[in-house]
Amino acid sequence: MTATTERVGAGAPTRAIPALSTETPWTEPQVGWGRLATFASPMVGVVHRLFEQLHDVDDIRMTGVGAQACESTWLLGAPCNELNGGGAGDPRQARAAAIGETVERYSGAYVDPLALTLATPAELAVQGLDHVRPDELTLLAPEQLADPGCPFVPFTDHTRLQWVTGVDLVGGHRVAVPAQLVHLIGSALGDPPIGYATSNGMACACTWEEAVLSGLLEVVERDAFMATWYGRLSLPRIDVSSSPELRRFFADHVDPAGLDVALVDMSVLVDVPAVLAVVRNAGSGIAPLALGAAASADPATAVRKAVIEAFQTRTWAKAEQREGAVIDPSRGLDQVHDFDDHVRLSLHPATIDAASFIDASTVTVPLSALPAVDGGTPGELVRNVIARLTPQGVRAVACDVTSPDVAEGGLVVAKVFSPQLSPLDSGYRTRLLGSRRLRERAHEVGILDRPLDVTDLNPWPHPFP
Numbered sequence: 315m316t317a318t319t320e321r322v323g324a325g326a327p328t329r330a331i332p333a334l335s336t337e338t339p340w341t342e343p344q345v346g347w348g349r350l351a352t353f354a355s356p357m358v359g360v361v362h363r364l365f366e367q368l369h370d371v372d373d374i375r376m377t378g379v380g381a382q383a384c385e386s387t388w389l390l391g392a393p394c395n396e397l398n399g400g401g402a403g404d405p406r407q408a409r410a411a412a413i414g415e416t417v418e419r420y421s422g423a424y425v426d427p428l429a430l431t432l433a434t435p436a437e438l439a440v441q442g443l444d445h446v447r448p449d450e451l452t453l454l455a456p457e458q459l460a461d462p463g464c465p466f467v468p469f470t471d472h473t474r475l476q477w478v479t480g481v482d483l484v485g486g487h488r489v490a491v492p493a494q495l496v497h498l499i500g501s502a503l504g505d506p507p508i509g510y511a512t513s514n515g516m517a518c519a520c521t522w523e524e525a526v527l528s529g530l531l532e533v534v535e536r537d538a539f540m541a542t543w544y545g546r547l548s549l550p551r552i553d554v555s556s557s558p559e560l561r562r563f564f565a566d567h568v569d570p571a572g573l574d575v576a577l578v579d580m581s582v583l584v585d586v587p588a589v590l591a592v593v594r595n596a597g598s599g600i601a602p603l604a605l606g607a608a609a610s611a612d613p614a615t616a617v618r619k620a621v622i623e624a625f626q627t628r629t630w631a632k633a634e635q636r637e638g639a640v641i642d643p644s645r646g647l648d649q650v651h652d653f654d655d656h657v658r659l660s661l662h663p664a665t666i667d668a669a670s671f672i673d674a675s676t677v678t679v680p681l682s683a684l685p686a687v688d689g690g691t692p693g694e695l696v697r698n699v700i701a702r703l704t705p706q707g708v709r710a711v712a713c714d715v716t717s718p719d720v721a722e723g724g725l726v727v728a729k730v731f732s733p734q735l736s737p738l739d740s741g742y743r744t745r746l747l748g749s750r751r752l753r754e755r756a757h758e759v760g761i762l763d764r765p766l767d768v769t770d771l772n773p774w775p776h777p778f779p
Contacts, residue, residue: 331479331480331481331488331714332481332522332714332726333481333486334481334483334486334522334523334526334693334696334697334712335523335693336691336693336694336697337691337693338521338522338523338691338692338693339691340524340691340692341519341520341521341524343406343407343410345520346410346519346520347406347407347409347410349520349723349724349725350409350410350413350414350417350725351409351410351413352723353413353416353417353720353723353725354381354413359384360383360384360386360413360416360417360420360719360720361381361382361383361384361412361413361416361417362382362383362384363381363382364379364380364381364382364409364412364413365379365380365381365382366378366379366380366405367379367380367399367629370632371571371572372571372572372573372595372600373571373625373628373629374401374567374568374571374621374622374625375566375567375568375570375571376401376402376403376408376567376622376625377401377402377403377404377405377408377409378399378400378401378408378625378626378629379399379400379401379405379408379409379411379412380397380398380399380412381397381398381399381400381412381413381415381416382396382397382416383395383396383397383398383416383419383420384420386420386423389719390420390423390424390425390717391425391502392423392425392498392499392500392502393423394416394419394420394422394423394498395416395419395498395513398412398415398416398419399411399412399415399626399629399630400412400413400414400415400626401622401623401625401626402622403567414518414519414725415518417518417720417725417727418513418516418517418518418727419498419513419516420717420720421518421715421716421717421720421727422497422498422511422513422516422715422727422729423497423498423499424497424715424717424718425493425497425499425502425503429478429479430476430477430478430493430503431476431477431478431479431490432474432475432476432477433474433475433477433490434471434472434473434474434475435447435448435470435471435472435473436471436472438477438490439471443488443490444482444487444488444489444490445477445489445490445491446489446490446491446492446495446711446731446733447733448469448470448471448473450733450734451469451508451733452469452748452749452750453466453469453508453509453737453746453748453749454466454468454508454509454746454747454748455747455748455768456748457747457768458745458747458748458768463743464743465507465743465744466507466508466509466744467506467507467508468508469492469508469509473506473508474505474506475492475493475494475505475506475508476492476493476494476503476505477490477491477492477493478490478491478493478496478497478713479491479713480496480711480712480713480714480729480731481711481712482709482710482711483526483530483696483700483709483710483711483712483730484700484704484709489711491711491713491731492505492508492509493505494507494508494509494510494511495508495509495510495511495731496511496713496715496729496731497511497715498511498512498513498516499511509746510740510744512653512737512738512739512740514532514533514536514737514738515529515530515532515533515536515729515730515731515732515737516529516532516715516727516728516729516730517529517532517727517728517730518720518725518726518727519725519726519728520724520725520726521692521726522714522726522728523691523692523693523696524692524726525726525727525728526692526696526712526728526730527692527693527695527696527699528728529712529728529729529730530696530699530700530710530712530730531586531608531609531610531611531699532609532730533710533730533731533732533735533737534584534586534588534609534699534703534735535580535584535588535607535608535609536607536735536736536737536738537583537584537732537735537736537737537751538580538581538583538584538588538590538607538609539580539588539590539607539738539776539778540736540737540738540739540749540752540776541580541583541736541751541752541755541756542578542580542583542590542672543672543772543776543778544747544752544766544771544772544776545752545756545761545762545766545770545771545772546671546772547671547756547761547762548671548672548673548674548675549578549579549580549582549590549675549761550578550579550675550677550678550679551576551577551578551579551673551675551677551678551679552577552578552579552589552617552678552679552680552681552684553678553679553680553681554577556679556680556681556682557614557680557681557682559614559681560614560617560681563614563617563618563621567621568621571625572597573593573594573595574593574594574595574596575591575592575593575594575621575624576591576592576594576673577589577590577591577592577617577620577621578590578591578592578672578673578675579679579683579684580607581613581684581685582759582761583755583756583759584609584702584703584706585685585702585703585706586609586611586685586687586699586702586703587609587610587611587612587613587615587616587684587685587686587687588607588608588609588616589607589608589609589613589616589617589619589620589684590605590606590607590620590672591605591606591607591617591620591621591623591624592604592605592624592669592672592673593605593606593621593624593625593627593628594673600632600635601628601631601632601635601661602661602663602666603660603661603665603666603669603777604624604625604627604628604631604660604777605624605627605660605672605777605778605779606619606620606621606622606623606624606625606626606627607620607623607778608620608623611686611687611688611689611695611698611699612686612687613681613682613684613685613686614681616684617681627657627778627779630657630779631657631660631661634654634657634658634661635661639654639658639661640658640661640662641655641658641659641661641662642662643659643662643664643665644664647659647742647773647774647775648742648743649742650741650742650775651740651741651742651744652740652741653740653779655741655775656740656775656776656777656778656779657777657779659775659777660777665774665777668772668774669774669777685702687699687702703732703735706734707734708732708734708735709732709733709734710730710731710732710735711730711731711732712728712729712730712731713728713729713730713731714726714727714728715727715728715729716728734749734750734751735749735751736749736751736752738776738778739776741775742775745775747768747771752766752771753765753766753767753768753770753771754766
């Protein structure tokens with residue numbers, strides 16, 4: 315990989331950032347599976363345990379694999395997400411997906427202290443260094459920041475933070491990003507909290523280009539979902555019968571589950587194929603609602619990934635339900651603190667009512683109505699997705715968060731961050747309601763007749779995992 319070697323921040327060390335190439339080919343699946351397999355070992359693996367998920371009669375007819383991570387605190391100084399998973403028609407791909415998600419979140423908890431720069435946005439501006447600016451990053455609404463119980467502080471030109479560097483996906487130059495919004499380490503940096511990081515936009519792959527593409531598509535998908543949920547949008551549903559490919563996929567894998575599955579087209583919000591899958595079980599109280607979403611260059615791929623994710627979410631929900639972990643909202647929505655709690659709340663009948671709008675549209679569209687993104691390589695697809703986002707006033711930065719041991723094993727972990735795209739939030743009191751797009755995007759594309767204000771936003775915590 316070629317790299318840039320500029321410096322960010324006074325006295326900051328040089329850190330090589332991979333350059334995005336449109337020539338790098340796709341990795342052959344067998345090569346990827348082989349590299350990922352080396353990270354699974356009960357003794358020394360990043361993944362300590364893999365287990366195939368048992369199938370119930372109402373599960374998708376595909377392989378689901380769970381993965382248990384190592385105790386990363388001893389290696390990285392911070393814990394990583396313990397349980398992860400993957401699903402696919404090919405058991406090898408499902409296993410690889412579970413390992414990859416675990417490695418991604420393990421590596422996301424690694425911080426290279428030599429790559430951090432302590433500065434304010436004003437100081438970075440004086441040095442002429444591009445950075446995420448307070449005027450373009452508004453995670454919290456003013457009403458939230460005015461609440462005495464708000465756990466966050468305003469992000470201003472004089473907020474002193476630790477910064478990491480990434481590469482702008484349009485210009486290729488360096489951009490400084492607040493480290494607390496990149497690394498999965500909670501409050502370990504000790505910075506004034508302006509927000510928080512999740513795995514939103516984080517991806518593991520064999521090449522930088524593949525990792526950046528996966529991360530970019532995820533932030534696009536999450537932005538579309540956040541606008542849909544908080545705006546209570548009832549968007550068109552995709553007609554499965556319009557595509558022979560989708561008909562076969564549903565007949566082989568989905569229909570045998572006997573559940574209602576709706577496909578919601580969110581593409582209009584992002585100009586990239588973005589699909590929300592809504593799985594409902596109206597026949598019993600077992601995991602009555604589950605969501606999954608995906609963005610892809612190819613509409614059919616977005617559908618398949620969204621449906622698989624929705625059923626994976628449902629498996630998680632059923633496990634929580636068996637444990638009696640359903641959250642009763644009558645005791646307050648502030649019981650929702652993390653993604654586990656979002657799933658637990660989704661099991662309550664009140665969430666079924668709160669989510670009734672999500673697949674309520676009577677308008678259907680054929681799969682061919684969704685936009686498609688051209689490109690023969692991962693790098694070309696990144697370039698072409700960004701070309702669709704730029705006219706929307708969106709920029710994206712890719713940060714290399716690969717830990718040394720993961721790099722040694724031949725993998726790359728990227729974190730794609732966009733100041734404009736709305737990230738998936740976690741928790742009720744930590745909702746991220748400040749994004750302009752959250753309030754205005756549906757109006758810009760003609761779905762709503764006016765922009766929303768904070769009081770218009772859906773108060774119910776989303777059921778997305």
